[in-house]
Amino acid sequence: xxxxxxxxxxxxxVVAAAGVVVNRNAVNAAICLLVSFVGMAALFVLxxxxxxxxxxxxxxxxxxxxxxxxxxxxxxVKGGDPRKPYKKIAAGSGLVALALLTTGLLSLAKxxxxxxxxxxxxxxxxxxxKTFGYQLFTTYLxxxxxxxxxxxxxxxxxxxxSKKHLEETEARSQxxxxxx
Numbered sequence: 001x002x003x004x005x006x007x008x009x010x011x012x013x014v015v016a017a018a019g020v021v022v023n024r025n026a027v028n029a030a031i032c033l034l035v036s037f038v039g040m041a042a043l044f045v046l047x048x049x050x051x052x053x054x055x056x057x058x059x060x061x062x063x064x065x066x067x068x069x070x071x072x073x074x075x076x077v078k079g080g081d082p083r084k085p086y087k088k089i090a091a092g093s094g095l096v097a098l099a100l101l102t103t104g105l106l107s108l109a110k111x112x113x114x115x116x117x118x119x120x121x122x123x124x125x126x127x128x129x130k131t132f133g134y135q136l137f138t139t140y141l142x143x144x145x146x147x148x149x150x151x152x153x154x155x156x157x158x159x160x161x162s163k164k165h166l167e168e169t170e171a172r173s174q175x176x177x178x179x180x
Contacts, residue, residue, distance in 0.1 A: 004103070006046055013039030030068045037061040051129055071158060 019032030
């Protein structure tokens with residue numbers, strides 16, 4: 001039973017990541033990316049790396065996915081043909097939700113409490129905040145700085161592209177006599 005949550009969240013993460021690649025609609029792809037990030041956070045929780053799980057949700061799911069959605073809405077990206085949800089997909093999602101609910105209730109009824117990990121297990125690397133911070137700013141200092149620099153470049157690129165988009169919109173409105 002201990003492997004079931006791992007396989008569930010791993011499957012969710014992989015399917016959502018595939019949804020990012022396959023989706024033609026940019027907003028749906030961004031939502032799939034958000035689900036993939038949350039699935040990864042759940043895997044971190046299973047590894048007892050709670051700090052990394054919180055960072056995953058706050059930084060990636062909270063900031064990066066919202067930034068992607070903001071950029072998509074800023075540039076008014078048109079996706080592929082929007083399709084109505086299929087009844088089979090809705091029924092499948094309902095069955096998965098029912099299976100998860102049933103599994104949780106059976107586990108609660110059988111044990112009288114939720115099953116937790118054995119306290120004698122060794123915590124995952126990164127579970128301790130002091131160790132994580134030490135490793136982050138000593139061993140992994142260069143990748144952290146490179147990542148920060150790449151995020152700065154991406155932010156500047158968004159500003160430049162949005163300014164270009166704004167200038168083009170203003171130029172079109174001036175040529176058309178104020179009508180866009």
